[in-house]
Amino acid sequence: MLRLHTACSLQVPNVRQPKTSGSNSAGLKWGLLGSGRQFQLPSLQVRALRDETNNGRGSNGGASGFTGRNWDPGLEIGVPFDQRPVNEYSSLKEGPIYSWGELSPGSFFIRIGTLWLITFTVLGVPIAAASFNPSSEPLKFALAAGIGSLFLVSLVVLRIYLGWSYVGDRLLSAVVPYEESGWYDGQMYVKPPEILARDRLLGSYKVKPVIKLLKQTLVGTGAVLVSAVFLFAFAAPVQDFFHTRFSDQSNLPTSNISKSNIRREELLSPPLDVKDNDDLAAAAAKAADGRPVYCRDRFYRALAGGQYCKWDDLLN
Numbered sequence: 001m002l003r004l005h006t007a008c009s010l011q012v013p014n015v016r017q018p019k020t021s022g023s024n025s026a027g028l029k030w031g032l033l034g035s036g037r038q039f040q041l042p043s044l045q046v047r048a049l050r051d052e053t054n055n056g057r058g059s060n061g062g063a064s065g066f067t068g069r070n071w072d073p074g075l076e077i078g079v080p081f082d083q084r085p086v087n088e089y090s091s092l093k094e095g096p097i098y099s100w101g102e103l104s105p106g107s108f109f110i111r112i113g114t115l116w117l118i119t120f121t122v123l124g125v126p127i128a129a130a131s132f133n134p135s136s137e138p139l140k141f142a143l144a145a146g147i148g149s150l151f152l153v154s155l156v157v158l159r160i161y162l163g164w165s166y167v168g169d170r171l172l173s174a175v176v177p178y179e180e181s182g183w184y185d186g187q188m189y190v191k192p193p194e195i196l197a198r199d200r201l202l203g204s205y206k207v208k209p210v211i212k213l214l215k216q217t218l219v220g221t222g223a224v225l226v227s228a229v230f231l232f233a234f235a236a237p238v239q240d241f242f243h244t245r246f247s248d249q250s251n252l253p254t255s256n257i258s259k260s261n262i263r264r265e266e267l268l269s270p271p272l273d274v275k276d277n278d279d280l281a282a283a284a285a286k287a288a289d290g291r292p293v294y295c296r297d298r299f300y301r302a303l304a305g306g307q308y309c310k311w312d313d314l315l316n
Contacts, residue, residue: 083178083179085167085171085176085199086198086199088170089202089207097160101164101210115153116149116153119152119153120145123149124149128144128145143235147228147229150221151225157217158218160214171200171202176188176189
């Protein structure tokens, strides 16, 4: 590296008239004529010195002679500050959600699980309870709440992935677009070799591992979502299977058991005591308000046809 060494001396005389004298390789001399004498002022000397630190090499022994910054900030002066890929990467790391990408896999999945649990409790359970009864349809209720919560979490992970993917593409690309102002006057910026090497180093070792982790997370959540949707579609047959297999038949009402075993002829034929007793038959007809007795029961009504029944019979 060459360092610029500058020495300057100044002598002020009584100046009357400037006159330019010759210059040599050691510096530039100005001769001024005053009071019949010639004065020498000022004398500017410039010389280049070689950096002797490690014989012109960097602190790491490499071929670079830069001891501090390895690039010139003026190389990116044409691109606005917020649109430079390295600054976009710095802003992404400081974001409240995008910063999750730089966490370790364990910490990242803990935060994703916490987000799913909060979404399941605050949004999933109330919305699913409004659509499915937890006591009568517990499987559908749990699946609906879990699927909705996992879908929202997947959207958050997808947004993080899109942000990191965008910045990674700009870091790895040799030509990036930018806008000089808000008038959509797009320009293309070709990175110098120093800037391109720095950006690709960041993209390869900082951004690519994050994108890989986010891709794996999206694939996993997608597989779980598809499996849960298929299970939800077959939730009713599965739930009926478990009810019929594990439910205790002795807990069923005797009326339901007797109804399923009664034939149509037996339902439509009145009991013998009603046939033989006119007073009992008249009391049954009066209680039915002139309509068949089977209108009071859904099972009897469906079996008998129910064309003379009204909807109010099931409510009274």
